[in-house]
Amino acid sequence: MIENSDFETFLYISKNKYQIFVYDKNNLKNLYHEEIENNDEIELNILSKFIDDNIYKIEKIIKNFIRSIILIIEDDKVLDIGISLKKKIMKKI
Template sequence: MNSDKDFKSYLLVSPKKIAILVKEELNPKEIYKKEIFVHTESNSINLEFLSHFLDENIFKIEKTFKRFIKNIYLIIDTNDFLPIKISIRKKDHNNTIDTKNLIYLLNEAKDQCQKTLENQRIVHTTIENYLIDNISYSSLPENKECGNFSLDIKFICISDKFIKNLENILKRYHISVNQAVSVEYLNQYFSQNEHKIFDMAEKIISGCNENEIIFSNKSSKNKGFFEKFFNLFS
């Protein structure tokens, strides 16, 4: 069998519903979709039910398409996400805002968040406001010189144990999590006219929110840099 280079896989987990979707990499065509509803009053995701669902579908997908699923995008619908807001300031800057300045502030904010909330996994990081010389901007203006600037940053976190439980279940099928996405975050970002959860997740993963920061685990001389900003300004 070949690997999953030709398609993308998505897994939705929630207390009431579990679904899996496989799409072609270069084509919006859905080649496999299966969903099942869980009849329960609990607000917790049933991990045993999830395992049973994966048993029925992962091997079926791999056998049908003769492709191993190596990576998957995880879409999580739960009330357990925790939003954290941090404002961080650069004083006496007196220069153009560049990649190095942003990386420094973003990493400082991330470190503060992780120190404040131990055992939490950051799932989304967004810049909600740029305050440049006391003027607010919804997005970063290009080649902007300033004396002082600050960032209002929102982190959306979830229990690291919760994510690891899901990762451990997927490891039984030799599947790694590419990225986790919050359903609540998707619903807040998109309009009420957007109802297809997999389409919304794909747009977010593709970077449609210009103020969302995708943290990269790649090694570089700027350890812990934010890949999206690095690409934007390089």
């Protein structure tokens, strides 16, 4: 039986496609990859069925339950983050 730390599961969601990957960290190879195309909109019914079907297949392959999934979401909107540094100037008298 494969331990949880032996593989990583990735779920990629974008407007155009959904992908799921399973990577074997010990053997450095992909165990599973599935992808479906989408029509410029995230549809939750299709995504839910895609996840359900593929999680079942993956669990049969690895003979264990998936405990965590790394979620990757692609979006057109850019998140701006403002960062600043402040130098603390204190002199001892």
